[in-house]
Amino acid sequence: MKSLLTWLDDRTGVRGLIRSALFENIPGGSKWRYVWGSTLVFTFMVQLITGLFLWMAYGSSSTTAWESTFYIQNEMQGGWLLRGIHHYTAQAMVVLLAIHLIQVVIDRAYRAPREINFWLGLVLMLIVLGLSLTGYLLPWDQKGYWATKVATNLMSIVPLVGEDLQKLVVGGPDYGHHTLTRFFGLHAGILPGLLIVFLVLHIGIFRRHGIKAHRPELGQAEFFWPKQILKDGIASLVVMGVVLFLIFLPGMSGDHTGQSLGEYLGADLGAPADAGKPYDAARPEWYFLFLFQFLKLFEGMGESGEFLGAIVIPGVVVGLLFVMPILGKWKLGHRFNLGVLATLVLGVVILTVLAKVEDNQNDDYRKAVAEADEAAKRATKLASHSRPRIPVEGAAWMLRNDPAALFRKHCGSCHDHFDPTDPDATENIVAERFVRPEIDKQTGEIIRDDDGKIVYQPSGGSNLFGFASRKWLTGLLDPEMVDLIVFEVSEKEEKEGSQKKVLRAPYFGNTIHARHSDRMVDYVKNVLSDESAEDIQKIILALSAEAKLKSQKISDEESQADILIGRDLINSNCIECHRFHGDGPVAGEEDNAGPDLTGYGSEKWLVEIISDPERDRFYAGNIEEGSEEDGTPAVKNNDRMPIFCSMPLLAGQNTLTPRQIRLISMWLRSEFWKLEDESKED
């Protein structure tokens, strides 16, 4: 063994190298106060290693950054741990930087001949801060996007070159693909490369001069190996322990049933970046909060104030740090340096605490943070558990086209989507609706019906939760439910003509169809009720089977016999007004006809009716013709439902695109989300 080592040593000089590395002399002996530089080397190594492995999974474009980060965090084995270590070690590095700087200044280790090494250290500090800044943007979530936008916006106030500088950093006039590629090039290439170069110089020159010992006369000299290395190792282990603690902290409280590990452990991931969505919760990472708070102090000073606060003063502070070795030649100078350092540390701590306190007391901010959390959870849920998952357009597109959000925006003003058996369901959408009495335009009087009851203006459509399911159809064909409308009893005495809040109107109750005779409401209340309950049940089975709902696949197969009978019943009972598999009228051809029941509630049927409800097949024509003489308008069969996509081939002309309508239809049919067992297969 020894001869092998000698052979190697003769050719490489390795023995001498190892000896010089390990047997650095430490006058006064190994000390805990010397560990900080080594912990920084350790954390940098951790970042290099975790960074390399993250690099193998991350894609730096505006449609792959969030998406690949989501994948690492939630779907890759141990991805959350890898990313968590990278995230929290970065934060630990900032703290260690400060401690190392403080120890060096207190021990006056910047005096001759160590001035240049001190400056190299400051350069290293700036590089590490640059790494933090560039890294924060890479997940391309709302938080990183808006925080970095503020930082790059500040760049344009640098005199002369500010605007060009901003363009080079951002990769163009606006944030986009090239912002990410440039930041990633900096973060994974240029800055680590520079860091390694400067670190080699820093350590090399440090070894040339030896350590600036603290009170060496108090102890016996020792070598670096083994005692200082042991201390350094323990300190590094403690740092790693803190990092791991922060990763696992969220798991120690709260209920996390049903969540995958990545959903609550490790670093968090905000909603995908969206230039069109303001992010009121924008804040830099905690170690830059003091700068953020600092800028608030320059109110009322305009452009020069911003220049002063963002560029001049930080510049002066860094300048003071660089000047420390020169000032430190004199004892007074050293005291001044300590004073500057203490002021800095105190100032940073106070500003950070102030920022946190102000935010905690700011209701708008807390609301914004809660909303941001909701959006982040929703984005993650859509990406993990929906059938379409993330489309190639990216996760921001996916979130913008969340079918629940589309429904709320475009359908929610008339239709509820409410599950009465689960009032707290997250996808319940209920709008506040009011009904007002109909007023006769000429007399100004409240219109009443033949029984003296006030006639209200309809203000909504049906509750579409579980549309076309057996349960939904059972309600539709129930004489009590078909035109049910429940008002809220007002607290004051019920006045005539007061506006009433609608609580429930699951089917026709809040539409004009409830007020016209000879139509479905009439039929259900007066004609259908004559049929036997078993027959009605079979009709429901047959009609619901038309939708081919996945959730009913098995029960539909099992009820085939009843469904066939039900079809015959539909043919004998409903054909007078509804088309059904080739027989019967359509509204476009015959007055008083109802919608086509063929394929009722199927995806095709839904897409077509949402695109254009006034098609012949559905709610075409008028229920009542108007009168020219007394100016009464015609009553349309289509009670106020907009035409969402009349020209599918002309993009930009329609309220909803065919793709969006398909997503909404999938969602209404409970086919948008993967079932439990499907998720487990992934």
Place this chain on the structure above:
Amino acid sequence: MSIAPPSKRLPPDSQSNETETAPTGRPPTSSDNTSGDDNHRRSFLVKFFAVVVGSIAGLIPLLAGVCAYLDPLRRTAKQTVMIRLGTLHDLGLDPPDLEAVFENRDVLVTQKAVVADREDAWNVYPNEPIGRVIVCRRADENGKPSITVFNAACPHAGCVVSYKEDETDKSNSRYRCPCHNSTFATDGEMVQPTPSPRSLDSLNFELRLRDDGRSTAEHQKKKYEVWVQYENFYTGKTEKVAKA
């Protein structure tokens, strides 16, 4: 006793066990006897070219890289075109009739995403939100209703401002930026103290009368459409300068 790292100055001396002979001699010093100016000139030329040739070789890839790196400087912001925001009714800024009496201190404000095709390097994203605007309808000094459209980005550092309505006196409402508390009045002017260097950036806009021949009440509501010339401006400056 400290051990200095191995020095890397001169080629190894003849004490090592090498089979090849190291170059003999030592680097020249100024006291060497150079045989005349010719030799001196020749060795100067050799040194000169050694430096130049090496630099050229090294500079070529670097210059290629820098050239590509400077590409964004020639990219300018997309030509501003008029973008449709919606009808006054859709924006919640009824009454649709521009000359209608507008209660003096009433203020209607709506904030909306601007949707347009967005070009990003090699992609074109159709119909994407590219920014946000604020549309404000209020009565001016003469009581006439006036409409202003602002870019919702705060001129301080670019966060989107929010509208804080004063319920008792709407004309006293404020736009407030959640990032550093910049504050603006409903006409966009700065309200001190504020870190913002200038007032909210107003945008050029047009009200286009949409006449599709229908005269029903529903269509009357949707008469006027707001079209805006959406632009972004540099933050932190006292003057409003469009991003080039």
